[in-house]
Amino acid sequence: MVLPAMHEVSIMTEAVRLAVETAQTQGARRVCQMRLRVGAMSGAVPEALQFAFEAVIEGTLAEGATLAIEAIPATWWCAPCAATFERDRPLPECPRCGVWSHELRAGRELEIISIEIE
Numbered sequence: 001m002v003l004p005a006m007h008e009v010s011i012m013t014e015a016v017r018l019a020v021e022t023a024q025t026q027g028a029r030r031v032c033q034m035r036l037r038v039g040a041m042s043g044a045v046p047e048a049l050q051f052a053f054e055a056v057i058e059g060t061l062a063e064g065a066t067l068a069i070e071a072i073p074a075t076w077w078c079a080p081c082a083a084t085f086e087r088d089r090p091l092p093e094c095p096r097c098g099v100w101s102h103e104l105r106a107g108r109e110l111e112i113i114s115i116e117i118e
């Protein structure tokens with residue numbers, strides 16, 4: 001499930017709400033773990049997400065749960081080289097030919113991979 005790019009607290013509030021809702025729907029006692037995929041160009045910072053997660057889970061069925069973040073590097077397409085390269089910033093120059101790329105192939109991801117409940 002893809003999450004909208006917002007401030008990290010809003011992102012985690014929504015993600016934890018979904019996890020708690022899943023636990024409740026399945027009759028589970030608690031949420032054990034959540035896995036997120038976070039692209040370097042998603043606008044969300046993994047450290048800030050982790051911090052927000054710890055704050056948001058307090059007093060919910062997800063309290064004590066762990067957050068696993070799979071960081072996806074930004075992968076750009078260089079048309080002249082017909083090749084991709086990784087660079088974690090917008091409008092990067094191709095390391096081979098120096099041409100600017102504005103075609104992002106991966107790195108915008110911001111989604112929940114899985115929710116573990118018990």
Ligand SMILES: [Zn+2]
Pocket residue numbers: 078079080081082094095096097098099
């Ligand atoms: Zn190139």
